[in-house]
Amino acid sequence: MTNAAAVRRDPRKLLAWAWLAGALLVALGGCASPSRPEGGGAPDILTESDEPEARRRARIRMELAVGYFEQGQTNVALDELKQVIAIDPAYPDAYNLRGLIYMRLNDIRQAEESFRRAVSLNPRDGNVQHNYGWLLCQQARYEEAGRAFEAAMASPVYPGRAKTLMAQGICEAKAGRLAEAERSLARSYELDAANPVTGYTLAGLLFRRGDFVRAQFYIRRLNNSDAANAETLWLGVRVERSLGDRVAMQQLGDQLKKRFPRTREALAYDRGAFDE
Secondary structure, three states, X not given: OOHHHHHHHOOHHHHHHHHHHHHHHHHHHOOOOOOOOXXXXXXXXXXXXXXXHHHHHHHHHHHHHHHHHHOOOHHHHHXXXXXXXXXXXOOHHHHHHHHHHHHHOOOHHHHHHHHHHHHHHOOOOHHHXXXXXXXXXXXXXXXXXXXXXXXXXXXXXOOOHHHHHXXXXXXXXXXXXXXXXXXXXXXXXXXXXXXXXXXXXXXXXXXXXXXXXXXXXXXXXXXXXXXOOHHHHHHHHHHHHHOOOHHHHHHHHHHHHHHOOOOXXXXXXXXXXXXX
Protein backbone atom coordinates (compact mmCIF):
# COMPACT_ATOMS: atom_id res chain seq x y z
CA MET A 1 0.00 0.00 0.00
CA THR A 2 1.33 3.48 -0.87
CA ASN A 3 1.62 6.28 1.66
CA ALA A 4 -1.27 8.17 0.10
CA ALA A 5 -3.45 5.06 0.24
CA ALA A 6 -2.63 4.58 3.89
CA VAL A 7 -3.77 8.08 4.67
CA ARG A 8 -6.97 7.62 2.71
CA ARG A 9 -7.65 4.51 4.79
CA ASP A 10 -7.73 6.48 8.06
CA PRO A 11 -7.57 10.26 7.60
CA ARG A 12 -8.25 10.81 11.29
CA LYS A 13 -4.68 9.81 12.07
CA LEU A 14 -3.41 12.85 10.23
CA LEU A 15 -5.90 15.19 11.84
CA ALA A 16 -5.90 13.90 15.42
CA TRP A 17 -3.09 16.11 16.70
CA ALA A 18 -4.44 19.18 14.96
CA TRP A 19 -7.95 18.54 16.27
CA LEU A 20 -6.80 18.40 19.89
CA ALA A 21 -4.46 21.37 19.66
CA GLY A 22 -7.05 23.37 17.72
CA ALA A 23 -9.67 22.72 20.38
CA LEU A 24 -7.43 24.10 23.11
CA LEU A 25 -6.36 27.15 21.15
CA VAL A 26 -9.87 28.05 20.09
CA ALA A 27 -11.47 27.54 23.48
CA LEU A 28 -9.10 30.05 25.04
CA GLY A 29 -9.29 32.51 22.17
CA GLY A 30 -12.52 34.32 22.90
CA CYS A 31 -13.21 33.95 26.59
CA ALA A 32 -12.60 37.53 27.62
CA SER A 33 -13.57 39.50 24.56
CA PRO A 34 -15.19 42.90 25.10
CA SER A 35 -18.79 43.30 24.05
CA ARG A 36 -19.31 45.05 20.74
CA PRO A 37 -22.13 47.43 19.95
CA GLU A 38 -24.94 46.28 17.71
CA GLY A 39 -23.57 48.32 14.82
CA GLY A 40 -20.54 46.04 14.60
CA GLY A 41 -17.95 48.76 15.20
CA ALA A 42 -15.16 48.91 17.72
CA PRO A 43 -16.18 48.33 21.35
CA ASP A 44 -17.07 51.45 23.32
CA ILE A 45 -14.65 52.49 26.06
CA LEU A 46 -16.69 52.69 29.22
CA THR A 47 -15.63 55.29 31.77
CA GLU A 48 -16.80 55.79 35.35
CA SER A 49 -19.27 58.40 34.17
CA ASP A 50 -21.15 56.22 31.70
CA GLU A 51 -20.71 52.63 32.88
CA PRO A 52 -23.83 51.51 34.74
CA GLU A 53 -23.21 50.41 38.30
CA ALA A 54 -24.54 46.93 37.63
CA ARG A 55 -22.27 46.50 34.61
CA ARG A 56 -19.26 47.76 36.58
CA ARG A 57 -19.84 45.23 39.36
CA ALA A 58 -20.48 42.47 36.81
CA ARG A 59 -17.32 43.37 34.91
CA ILE A 60 -15.20 43.05 38.06
CA ARG A 61 -16.70 39.63 38.76
CA MET A 62 -16.22 38.71 35.13
CA GLU A 63 -12.50 39.45 35.34
CA LEU A 64 -12.26 37.13 38.33
CA ALA A 65 -14.16 34.40 36.48
CA VAL A 66 -11.86 34.68 33.47
CA GLY A 67 -8.81 34.44 35.71
CA TYR A 68 -10.08 31.30 37.41
CA PHE A 69 -11.02 29.76 34.06
CA GLU A 70 -7.57 30.37 32.63
CA GLN A 71 -6.00 28.82 35.75
CA GLY A 72 -8.10 25.67 35.29
CA GLN A 73 -10.28 26.32 38.34
CA THR A 74 -13.46 25.62 36.43
CA ASN A 75 -15.91 25.26 39.31
CA VAL A 76 -14.73 28.47 40.97
CA ALA A 77 -15.00 30.27 37.63
CA LEU A 78 -18.55 29.01 37.22
CA ASP A 79 -19.49 30.22 40.70
CA GLU A 80 -18.14 33.69 39.91
CA LEU A 81 -19.97 33.68 36.60
CA LYS A 82 -23.28 32.88 38.26
CA GLN A 83 -22.85 36.05 40.29
CA VAL A 84 -22.02 38.01 37.12
CA ILE A 85 -25.26 36.91 35.49
CA ALA A 86 -27.25 37.59 38.66
CA ILE A 87 -25.93 41.15 38.68
CA ASP A 88 -26.27 41.77 34.93
CA PRO A 89 -28.39 39.18 33.06
CA ALA A 90 -27.81 40.94 29.71
CA TYR A 91 -24.00 40.73 29.76
CA PRO A 92 -23.13 38.74 26.59
CA ASP A 93 -19.52 38.02 27.54
CA ALA A 94 -20.76 36.18 30.61
CA TYR A 95 -22.74 33.71 28.49
CA ASN A 96 -19.79 33.28 26.12
CA LEU A 97 -17.53 32.30 29.02
CA ARG A 98 -20.25 30.10 30.50
CA GLY A 99 -20.41 28.25 27.19
CA LEU A 100 -16.66 27.66 27.29
CA ILE A 101 -16.86 26.42 30.87
CA TYR A 102 -19.60 23.94 30.02
CA MET A 103 -17.61 22.81 26.98
CA ARG A 104 -14.73 22.05 29.34
CA LEU A 105 -17.16 20.14 31.57
CA ASN A 106 -18.48 18.28 28.51
CA ASP A 107 -22.02 19.52 29.18
CA ILE A 108 -22.98 20.12 25.56
CA ARG A 109 -26.58 21.09 26.22
CA GLN A 110 -25.65 23.84 28.67
CA ALA A 111 -22.80 25.01 26.47
CA GLU A 112 -25.07 25.39 23.45
CA GLU A 113 -27.71 27.17 25.48
CA SER A 114 -25.06 29.61 26.74
CA PHE A 115 -23.66 30.39 23.31
CA ARG A 116 -27.12 30.81 21.83
CA ARG A 117 -27.93 33.30 24.57
CA ALA A 118 -24.67 35.18 23.92
CA VAL A 119 -25.44 35.29 20.19
CA SER A 120 -28.95 36.59 20.83
CA LEU A 121 -27.54 39.41 22.97
CA ASN A 122 -24.80 40.37 20.51
CA PRO A 123 -25.00 38.53 17.16
CA ARG A 124 -22.11 40.51 15.67
CA ASP A 125 -19.52 39.44 18.23
CA GLY A 126 -17.11 37.34 16.19
CA ASN A 127 -15.65 35.54 19.21
CA VAL A 128 -19.06 34.30 20.30
CA GLN A 129 -19.94 33.09 16.81
CA HIS A 130 -16.55 31.40 16.53
CA ASN A 131 -16.94 29.51 19.81
CA TYR A 132 -20.49 28.51 18.94
CA GLY A 133 -19.31 27.25 15.57
CA TRP A 134 -16.60 25.19 17.22
CA LEU A 135 -19.14 23.58 19.53
CA LEU A 136 -21.39 22.75 16.59
CA CYS A 137 -18.45 21.27 14.70
CA GLN A 138 -17.65 18.95 17.60
CA GLN A 139 -21.21 17.68 17.35
CA ALA A 140 -20.77 17.00 13.61
CA ARG A 141 -23.33 19.72 12.80
CA TYR A 142 -21.13 20.92 10.01
CA GLU A 143 -23.53 23.12 8.05
CA GLU A 144 -24.56 25.05 11.16
CA ALA A 145 -20.92 25.34 12.20
CA GLY A 146 -20.03 26.77 8.82
CA ARG A 147 -22.70 29.43 9.12
CA ALA A 148 -21.42 30.41 12.56
CA PHE A 149 -17.84 30.67 11.29
CA GLU A 150 -18.99 32.83 8.39
CA ALA A 151 -20.92 35.04 10.79
CA ALA A 152 -17.77 35.42 12.89
CA MET A 153 -15.79 36.62 9.90
CA ALA A 154 -18.52 38.93 8.61
CA SER A 155 -17.45 41.77 10.87
CA PRO A 156 -14.68 43.85 9.28
CA VAL A 157 -13.18 44.54 12.72
CA TYR A 158 -13.07 40.92 13.92
CA PRO A 159 -9.42 40.22 14.79
CA GLY A 160 -9.59 36.41 14.86
CA ARG A 161 -9.99 35.59 11.18
CA ALA A 162 -6.93 33.32 11.06
CA LYS A 163 -8.16 31.38 14.08
CA THR A 164 -11.66 31.00 12.64
CA LEU A 165 -10.41 29.94 9.20
CA MET A 166 -8.25 27.31 10.91
CA ALA A 167 -11.24 25.99 12.86
CA GLN A 168 -13.40 26.08 9.74
CA GLY A 169 -10.77 24.12 7.81
CA ILE A 170 -10.50 21.46 10.49
CA CYS A 171 -14.29 21.22 10.60
CA GLU A 172 -14.54 20.88 6.82
CA ALA A 173 -11.90 18.14 6.89
CA LYS A 174 -13.89 16.24 9.50
CA ALA A 175 -16.92 16.56 7.25
CA GLY A 176 -14.96 15.08 4.34
CA ARG A 177 -15.01 18.34 2.37
CA LEU A 178 -11.31 18.22 1.70
CA ALA A 179 -11.08 20.80 -1.10
CA GLU A 180 -12.92 23.36 1.02
CA ALA A 181 -10.77 22.48 4.02
CA GLU A 182 -7.60 23.03 2.04
CA ARG A 183 -8.79 26.45 0.88
CA SER A 184 -9.76 27.55 4.39
CA LEU A 185 -6.48 26.38 5.87
CA ALA A 186 -4.48 28.04 3.10
CA ARG A 187 -6.26 31.32 3.80
CA SER A 188 -5.58 30.91 7.51
CA TYR A 189 -1.92 30.21 6.79
CA GLU A 190 -1.66 33.41 4.76
CA LEU A 191 -2.84 35.35 7.80
CA ASP A 192 -0.85 33.44 10.43
CA ALA A 193 1.94 31.29 9.03
CA ALA A 194 3.34 30.66 12.51
CA ASN A 195 0.33 28.67 13.72
CA PRO A 196 1.55 25.04 14.00
CA VAL A 197 -1.96 23.58 13.92
CA THR A 198 -2.70 25.23 10.59
CA GLY A 199 0.63 24.22 9.07
CA TYR A 200 0.38 20.62 10.24
CA THR A 201 -3.22 20.12 9.18
CA LEU A 202 -2.64 21.70 5.77
CA ALA A 203 0.45 19.55 5.19
CA GLY A 204 -1.53 16.49 6.18
CA LEU A 205 -4.32 17.24 3.74
CA LEU A 206 -1.86 17.81 0.89
CA PHE A 207 -0.07 14.57 1.74
CA ARG A 208 -3.39 12.79 1.79
CA ARG A 209 -4.15 13.72 -1.79
CA GLY A 210 -0.63 13.04 -3.01
CA ASP A 211 0.62 16.61 -3.39
CA PHE A 212 3.90 15.74 -1.71
CA VAL A 213 5.89 18.76 -2.91
CA ARG A 214 3.51 21.27 -1.35
CA ALA A 215 3.13 19.11 1.76
CA GLN A 216 6.93 19.17 2.05
CA PHE A 217 6.96 22.97 2.03
CA TYR A 218 4.59 23.26 4.99
CA ILE A 219 5.88 20.37 7.07
CA ARG A 220 9.55 21.33 6.61
CA ARG A 221 8.83 24.82 7.82
CA LEU A 222 7.05 23.43 10.86
CA ASN A 223 9.74 20.86 11.65
CA ASN A 224 12.39 23.59 11.46
CA SER A 225 10.59 25.50 14.22
CA ASP A 226 10.27 25.05 17.97
CA ALA A 227 6.76 23.70 17.47
CA ALA A 228 7.95 20.38 16.00
CA ASN A 229 6.75 17.30 17.87
CA ALA A 230 6.54 13.55 17.29
CA GLU A 231 3.57 13.80 14.94
CA THR A 232 5.00 16.58 12.79
CA LEU A 233 8.33 14.77 12.47
CA TRP A 234 6.56 11.53 11.57
CA LEU A 235 4.54 13.28 8.88
CA GLY A 236 7.78 14.82 7.62
CA VAL A 237 9.39 11.37 7.44
CA ARG A 238 6.54 10.04 5.31
CA VAL A 239 6.51 13.08 3.05
CA GLU A 240 10.25 12.81 2.39
CA ARG A 241 9.90 9.08 1.80
CA SER A 242 7.17 9.70 -0.76
CA LEU A 243 9.49 12.12 -2.57
CA GLY A 244 12.40 9.69 -2.44
CA ASP A 245 14.64 11.92 -0.32
CA ARG A 246 16.27 9.27 1.87
CA VAL A 247 18.74 11.68 3.45
CA ALA A 248 16.06 14.07 4.69
CA MET A 249 13.92 11.13 5.75
CA GLN A 250 16.70 9.67 7.88
CA GLN A 251 17.53 13.03 9.43
CA LEU A 252 13.94 13.46 10.53
CA GLY A 253 13.79 9.87 11.74
CA ASP A 254 16.92 10.38 13.83
CA GLN A 255 15.35 13.49 15.41
CA LEU A 256 12.17 11.57 16.10
CA LYS A 257 13.98 8.73 17.88
CA LYS A 258 16.28 11.05 19.82
CA ARG A 259 13.70 13.57 20.98
CA PHE A 260 10.59 11.39 21.29
CA PRO A 261 11.95 7.84 21.70
CA ARG A 262 8.94 6.21 23.37
CA THR A 263 6.19 7.64 21.21
CA ARG A 264 3.98 5.65 18.88
CA GLU A 265 5.56 7.48 15.95
CA ALA A 266 9.12 6.57 16.94
CA LEU A 267 8.15 2.94 17.38
CA ALA A 268 6.44 2.94 13.98
CA TYR A 269 9.59 4.40 12.43
CA ASP A 270 11.72 1.64 13.97
CA ARG A 271 9.35 -0.99 12.53
CA GLY A 272 9.31 0.68 9.14
CA ALA A 273 5.53 0.94 9.45
CA PHE A 274 5.19 3.94 7.17
CA ASP A 275 1.77 2.94 5.86
CA GLU A 276 -0.03 2.39 9.14
